[in-house]
Amino acid sequence: MSQAPTPSPEELILAMLRDVLGRQEQEMRLAAKPAPPIPPPRASTPAPAAPPLLYEEGAEPLSPAEAQEIAEFNELAVRPLPSSTLPRTLRLLVAGLVVTLILINLPLFNSLALARALPDRQALIIRDGLLLKGSGPETYVLENGQKRWISSLDAFDHYGYQWDEVHLVEDTFLHQFRDGRPLHVLLKCGGSPHIHRLENDQKRWIKDIPTFLAEGHVWEDARFVSCGELRRIPDGAPIPPDAGPPPQP
């Protein structure tokens, strides 16, 4: 057997260096941290053949009940539909309902539609602002469970009420409500410091501010008219009645 040629010192040194470098590289690889997970692919990139590990980690397995339910859904989804009369029935139902709706809204019974023909269909919702009138001439407005007398036509107009909003009711219905403070309109003219309350087509002079406030009035209720117009309205008793003769505006 022929002996292998003896390596030269340079070759020996190179071999040793390669050996050391190789071992160091191996040690470094072992000591290194694991590589970060691959981010999920963007929607625009083509999907890989197998989903990346990250997707699998958070996936929740189907419970047996869920799996059965989904299997049932899928089975039902491919079941063929036998023919039915459902579309025709739906068409007939819609057509019938449209005709019925038109009929019940036609004013056939003493100019009342069937939908609103029952005698107490016009039942009232008792609420603040409801206008009521009994057999007498007084008109009232409900407020906080009390009926407030609207003292004049001017007051009625001043507060923005409409006559077609007034409901005629029986007196017994009216009596169930306590009387509240009457609703007046206050009149004032620019050339006079005095303020008057219109009541039964008469103007009643309000003596001073404490009386004005004690009567529950607010400045917003005052309406400005010309002094001539105010003078033409006959005087009523002043407020309070012992206030003396009323001054002319």
Added chain:
Amino acid sequence: MDTQTRSIPRPHGLLSELELLLRNRFRFFAEIRDGVELPHKIQAMLLYSAISLALYGAVMGSEHSVWQALASSVKLPLLFLITLVVCLPTLYFFNTILEASLGLSQNFALLLAAITMTAVVLLAFVPVSLFFLITTSQYQFYKLLNVAFFVIAGWIGVRQLDQGMRMLTAGDRRGARMRGRLLRLWILLYAFVGSQLAWTLRPFFGAPGLPFELFRGLGGNFYTNIFASLGELFGFFTVR
């Protein structure tokens, strides 16, 4: 399963879509998942839910006047549609964040399917509502009866939405449980938005004794009004 539904023959037409939803909602959902004729489906559902809701609205408004009937027949479909549009982005982004593979149009179709189901159930209640409209005169009773019909129809619609969502996202297992919980939260949100919008668009019935008004001033809320109506109906107090 992805394209299975495409190969199953069935009649086509707007009414056929509604028929499919009513008779085999699972196939309907599968077709939404597979994207089968999605625009056609959306068109059909919009049309039939609008017709059903308009009819129901007209019955509710007939209690007051013809004008109220006309107004309610427009307002009721609007109520459902606006609620859907307001709540759709929330559902879509919930689903997207939780890695469901549904697109916006699929989410929209699924919600519209729930609304269509609600509308059709309400349509089925129309004859009953008409009967009580003609034979009773108690406003509060009639109002609460209709609220009860809405609750039943809404519950059926929401149940269908839940079922459809589970079917459509069955393949997306990641975040499935969280999606389920968020869907329930979203349904609550949907109910709140719907009831608040209903309160904003009121009146639908028109209170007796009040003139016709297209919209009523804001004030109070839906829940206190229902509570007050219950109180008056059972004689605890009078609504003022």
